[in-house]
Amino acid sequence: MKLLVTGGAGYVGSVCAAHLLEAGHEVVVLDDLSTGHRDAVPDGARFAEGNLADIAGTVLGEGGFEGVLHFAARSLVGESVTHPELYWENNVVVALRLLEAMREHAVPRIVFSSTAATYGEPEQVPILETSPTRPTNPYGASKLAIDMMLTSYAAAHGLAATSLRYFNVAGAHGRYGERHTVETHLIPIVLQVATGHRESVSVYGDDWPTPDGTCVRDYIHVDDLAEAHLLALTNATAGRHAIYNLGSGQGFSVKEVIEACRGVTGHPIPATTAPRRAGDPAVLIASSHAAAEALGWRPSRTDIRTIVGDAWRFTRDRLPV
Ligand code: UFG
Numbered sequence: 001m002k003l004l005v006t007g008g009a010g011y012v013g014s015v016c017a018a019h020l021l022e023a024g025h026e027v028v029v030l031d032d033l034s035t036g037h038r039d040a041v042p043d044g045a046r047f048a049e050g051n052l053a054d055i056a057g058t059v060l061g062e063g064g065f066e067g068v069l070h071f072a073a074r075s076l077v078g079e080s081v082t083h084p085e086l087y088w089e090n091n092v093v094v095a096l097r098l099l100e101a102m103r104e105h106a107v108p109r110i111v112f113s114s115t116a117a118t119y120g121e122p123e124q125v126p127i128l129e130t131s132p133t134r135p136t137n138p139y140g141a142s143k144l145a146i147d148m149m150l151t152s153y154a155a156a157h158g159l160a161a162t163s164l165r166y167f168n169v170a171g172a173h174g175r176y177g178e179r180h181t182v183e184t185h186l187i188p189i190v191l192q193v194a195t196g197h198r199e200s201v202s203v204y205g206d207d208w209p210t211p212d213g214t215c216v217r218d219y220i221h222v223d224d225l226a227e228a229h230l231l232a233l234t235n236a237t238a239g240r241h242a243i244y245n246l247g248s249g250q251g252f253s254v255k256e257v258i259e260a261c262r263g264v265t266g267h268p269i270p271a272t273t274a275p276r277r278a279g280d281p282a283v284l285i286a287s288s289h290a291a292a293e294a295l296g297w298r299p300s301r302t303d304i305r306t307i308v309g310d311a312w313r314f315t316r317d318r319l320p321v
Pocket of ligand 1: 075077115116117118139167168169184185186187189201202203204205215216217254277280284
């Protein structure tokens with residue numbers, strides 16, 4: 001298929017674009033490089049640099065596109081609380097412009113990068129797609145708004161839409177991995193201690209109602225995540241909006257993740273207890289049964305040491321020698 005990948009110079013977008021190319025698809029990456037990196041655009045993809053709202057119509061206007069994978073977004077929870085306008089503009093308004101450009105140029109399907117943050121604080125775990133959606137920050141709210149947009153476009157305009165709600169994405173795919181200018185995610189931060197770029201890691205609270213007192217998350221390898229996108233593309237149905245959670249279905253605590261990083265890197269990784277981070281739920285674990293049933297998706301890299309090991313190889317390979 002000829003596909004447009006928005007945000008294909010970012011972490012998940014670049015890994016998915018690499019998988020699409022390896023599967024034989026034709027890929028055009030559209031990215032404004034505000035948070036992505038030019039050298040993360042996979043070899044073999046055509047690159048269109050620019051603002052999505054401005055150039056989506058021009059790019060799609062060349063014709064022949066069979067689908068869009070939409071990753072481009074702002075994705076920092078804390079920033080969304082202090083600067084919500086960035087999230088309504090860059091996530092919601094831009095998505096509307098993209099959908100209108102797709103409608104104008106008769107592009108039939110979209111796979112959208114949604115998030116577990118659409119659920120907010122869960123009433124029960126594992127979280128099902130039918131669980132209440134009560135986002136606790138503008139980031140999650142902006143992604144939920146786009147999910148709702150997709151439901152209405154599927155019903156009214158026959159779009160084949162799939163929202164994939166990611167849990168905690170981690171790991172790397174060869175030279176494509178996670179490198180944010182502002183790093184807030186646990187595994188990259190812990191690995192920065194192992195590379196000597198940080199003294200220690202702060203554990204945000206050790207008095208949570210969990211077995212070891214630290215927060216539990218469902219870590220999903222970015223390669224497993226990418227495979228779900230390929231399956232979603234081929235399982236799309238006109239006029240239907242499908243929503244699937246993507247997680248490995250198992251939880252690891254912050255302490256367990258740090259211990260896995262110690263094992264993989266051989267570094268002692270000093271950790272200190274810090275106050276709880278505002279807005280963190282104690283436990284987030286996905287039920288991914290719907291994706292297994294409907295898409296035949298089976299995550300295969302669920303061992304935390306495999307996930308951390310791939311992230312570590314990526315981090316180490318980028319260090320100056
Ligand atoms: N943590 C620490 N120390 C750190 C960084 C994180 O203890 O230095 C803890 C957090 O408090 C949390 C866990 O490690 O308990 C994981 O934190 P991340 O920041 O790596 O990930 P989150 O669970 O906060 O965020 C993920 C996605 C978001 C999404 C959110 C809610 O990365 O995009 O889940 O679903 F919005």
